[in-house]
Amino acid sequence: xxxxxxxxxxxxxxxxxxxxxxxxxxxxxxxxxxxxxxxxxxxxxxxxxxxxxxxxxxxxxxxxxxxxxxxxxxxxxxxxxxxxxxxxxxxxxxxxxxxxxxxxxxxxxxxxxxxxxxxxxxxxxxxxxxxxxxxxxxxxxxxxxxxxxxxxxxxxxxxxxxxxxxxxxxxxxxxxxxxxxxxxxxxxxxxxxxxxxxxxxxxxxxxxxxxxxxxxxxxxxxxxxxxxxxxxxxxxxxxxxxxxxxxxxxxxxxxxxxxxxxxxxxxxxxxxxxxxxxxxxxxxxxxxxxxxxxxxxxxxxxxxxxxxxxxxxxxxxxxxxxxxxxxxxxxxxxxxxxxxxxxxxxxxxxxxxxxxxxxxxxxxxxxxxxxxxxxxxx
Numbered sequence: 001x002x003x004x005x006x007x008x009x010x011x012x013x014x015x016x017x018x019x020x021x022x023x024x025x026x027x028x029x030x031x032x033x034x035x036x037x038x039x040x041x042x043x044x045x046x047x048x049x050x051x052x053x054x055x056x057x058x059x060x061x062x063x064x065x066x067x068x069x070x071x072x073x074x075x076x077x078x079x080x081x082x083x084x085x086x087x088x089x090x091x092x093x094x095x096x097x098x099x100x101x102x103x104x105x106x107x108x109x110x111x112x113x114x115x116x117x118x119x120x121x122x123x124x125x126x127x128x129x130x131x132x133x134x135x136x137x138x139x140x141x142x143x144x145x146x147x148x149x150x151x152x153x154x155x156x157x158x159x160x161x162x163x164x165x166x167x168x169x170x171x172x173x174x175x176x177x178x179x180x181x182x183x184x185x186x187x188x189x190x191x192x193x194x195x196x197x198x199x200x201x202x203x204x205x206x207x208x209x210x211x212x213x214x215x216x217x218x219x220x221x222x223x224x225x226x227x228x229x230x231x232x233x234x235x236x237x238x239x240x241x242x243x244x245x246x247x248x249x250x251x252x253x254x255x256x257x258x259x260x261x262x263x264x265x266x267x268x269x270x271x272x273x274x275x276x277x278x279x280x281x282x283x284x285x286x287x288x289x290x291x292x293x294x295x296x297x298x299x300x301x302x303x304x305x306x307x308x309x310x311x312x313x314x315x316x317x318x319x320x321x322x323x324x325x326x327x328x329x330x331x332x333x334x335x336x337x338x339x340x341x342x343x344x345x346x347x348x349x350x351x352x353x354x355x356x357x358x359x360x361x362x363x364x365x366x367x368x369x370x371x372x373x374x375x376x377x378x
Contacts, residue, residue: 048343049366054180054210054323056243057362058297060280061290064244067283068276075275083269086282090251093286094223099256103269105277107209107237107250111135113266114172114205114233114252119144123171128157130351132180132207135172144171155182155317155325159194166202173198176207177222178214181349181358183319188220195222199231203258206234210321212241212291213298223253233258238281240322241294247277298322301361308371312378328355335377342373 043050050057060068071082083103091098104110115138119125125139129148136146147170149162157175166173178185195204206222214220226232237250249269252262269278284290302324309316309326316326328335332348332355339346349356359370 043345044340044343046343047345048369049362050345051360051362051366051370052345052347053245054240054321054360055245056241056294056298056322057360057366058243058294060243060247061284061287063287063290064242064280064284067279068247071275071279077275078271079273079275079278080270082275082278082282083273086278086285087251087269089282089285094227094253096223096227096253097256100226100259101251101253102259102262102266103249103251103273104266105250105269105272106239106245106248107207107235107252108134109266109272110235110250110252110262111207112138113262115139115142115144116265117261118171118203123169124167125172125174126162126165126170127174128162128176128179130181130349131157131174132176132209135174135205135207139172145169151179151182151184154184155179156184157186157191159186159190163194163198166198170202173202173204174207175204176209177220178210178320180210180321181323181347182317182325183210183321183323184317185214185220185320192222192225195225195230195232199225202231204230204232206232208234209237209240211236213295213321226253226255229255231255231258233262238277238284241291242281242284243294244277244280244284247274247280249273249277249281297363298361301364301367304364304367305359305361305370308367308374312375314378322361323358324361325349325351325356325358327351328357330377331355332357338377339370339373342376344370344373346370 087098087101087103091101111134115135119139120142122143124145124147125136126147126149127136129150140146147165149158149165152158157179162173177191198204208221211217211221222232222234226234233252233254235250235252239245305324306316314326316324335357336346336348347358349358
């Protein structure tokens with residue numbers, strides 16, 4: 001199948017996030033038709049708090065909004081130069097060659113490209129459990145086996161156990177850091193050491209979608225390991241802290257030969273990205289004042305959530321991201337359904353045979369709406 005037909009057949013599916021309220025930590029991949037039906041369900045008219053998608057509810061920066069408006073004047077053009085300028089800006093900041101980076105319409109097409117490139121001939125992919133299931137599910141869909149390694153007692157990646165799980169058939173190791181859905185991070189030195197050893201045997205994919213919520217993302221990223229020549233793929237996105245989930249733009253950093261390989265399965269942003277998305281990403285990239293303001297507002301809403309949970313006698317996993325997991329005292333489906341009836345959209349999981357909720361951090365009015373509804377059920 002050529003890339004044009006592949007894109008035509010898969011573009012719609014790759015744009016979709018995992019099904020919202022019914023999805024478990026390690027779901028059986030749903031048929032395309034079932035997934036589309038689930039995603040097509042209308043949101044209730046009384047939705048007060050959209051807390052199921054880990055979006056940045058504070059929205060794009062003012063610079064990004066203006067850039068989107070200005071980009072409409074040249075939106076009749078393919079954004080060839082603009083995409084190259086954005087890629088050059090990212091490469092300059094990270095200190096990498098442009099041959100080590102490729103952009104895409106969000107990270108989903110790039111995740112699919114990695115699955116097709118590395119797992120279409122079988123083998124297995126090793127991940128933590130639970131973790132973000134997009135890439136390993138895609139690997140399963142193209143014929144690979146998914147080896148799931150339980151998290152540690154403090155809900156972090158068990159790197160030692162993951163390394164032991166690697167065998168001669170392993171084609172890919174996937175690490176989401178910070179991890180979704182638990183919001184936990186891996187010790188940077190341990191992760192770098194792990195990647196240095198493991199990448200000599202198999203490609204390691206490090207998904208850093210939420211890394212910009214950390215106090216010092218520059219010191220935590222594994223892009224430095226790519227720069228040292230290691231066989232890593234590092235994924236980043238503008239969907240989270242930059243508030244551009246609806247614009248669909250992301251990128252991966254890897255060795256030039258890996259970037260070239262991925263290009264055989266996932267078209268680059270030269271023809272795939274829209275004028276507004278490129279303009280918004282370029283205008284907001286490393287806008288420190290905007291990013292710090294978002295972090296501060298996120299932290300305030302998160303602390304309100306922590307206080308609410310504590311007051312109602314609930315525990316939670318301390319989070320380094322814009323979402324939090326906490327154990328429930330009732331069936332997860334019932335809980336999310338009852339909260340949705342009250343205008344609050346959430347996600348639920350099965351973790352360690354227990355019922356859990358993952359709540360995205362919203363604006364303060366959304367967190368207050370959650371608290372009001374939650375107190376009626378807690």
